[in-house]
Amino acid sequence: MKVVSGQSSVVSDGYGFEKLIVWQRSMEFCEHVYKTTKNFPKEELFGLTSQLKRASYSIPLNIAEGSASISRREFRYFLQIALRSQYECITLLKLSIRLNFLNKDDYSELFKKCNVVGRLLNALVKSQRKTPNN
Numbered sequence: 001m002k003v004v005s006g007q008s009s010v011v012s013d014g015y016g017f018e019k020l021i022v023w024q025r026s027m028e029f030c031e032h033v034y035k036t037t038k039n040f041p042k043e044e045l046f047g048l049t050s051q052l053k054r055a056s057y058s059i060p061l062n063i064a065e066g067s068a069s070i071s072r073r074e075f076r077y078f079l080q081i082a083l084r085s086q087y088e089c090i091t092l093l094k095l096s097i098r099l100n101f102l103n104k105d106d107y108s109e110l111f112k113k114c115n116v117v118g119r120l121l122n123a124l125v126k127s128q129r130k131t132p133n134n
Contacts, residue, residue, distance in 0.1 A: 007060070009078070015067075016067055016125060017064045017067035020063060020067070020124070021120060022063060022112045022117060022121055023060050023063045023064065024121035025113065025116055025120060026056075026060040026063060026086075026134070028063060028113060029059070029090045029110070029113040029116075029117050030053075030056040030057050030059065032110055033052055033053060033089075033110065034056075035050060036102065036106050036110060039101075040101045041101065044101065046081060047098075048092065048095065048101065051088075051092060052089065052092040052096070055088040055092060057079070058081070058082065058085035058088075058120075059086055059089070060082075062078045062079070062081045063078065063079065066078025066079055066081075066082070074126050075128060076125055076129065079121055079124055079128065080125060083118065083121045083122065083123055083125065086114060086117055086118045086121060088092050088128055089114050090111070090114055090115075090118070093107060093114065
């Protein structure tokens with residue numbers, strides 16, 4: 001299996017979560033966050049920059065961790081944590097534009113990617129609710 005992320009091609013080891021579009025999109029969002037925050041002020045390295053990076057990588061990490069769950073209920077729990085991190089990212093992006101750490105184009109692109117991840121997460125959470133809790 002080959003997963004294409006942005007411009008780079010990543011060879012997969014065949015983990016099931018890698019097939020999830022929401023995981024793929026969250027990885028792309030996280031990658032974009034890392035590239036963009038290189039331009040943030042150096043005094044924010046341990047503040048907003050660090051927090052945005054942590055919140056962004058928390059999304060695919062929780063999707064991956066949850067995929068190993070023994071029940072749909074437990075998987076939903078991890079998806080909801082990922083969704084909370086997505087909300088955190090939205091807030092951090094809004095703060096970053098207010099503080100002029102992001103230009104309008106970067107903000108727009110990051111916001112759009114983060115929003116897509118949120119919609120995909122919500123859809124996956126809803127789909128897990130419709131199935132038995134085994």
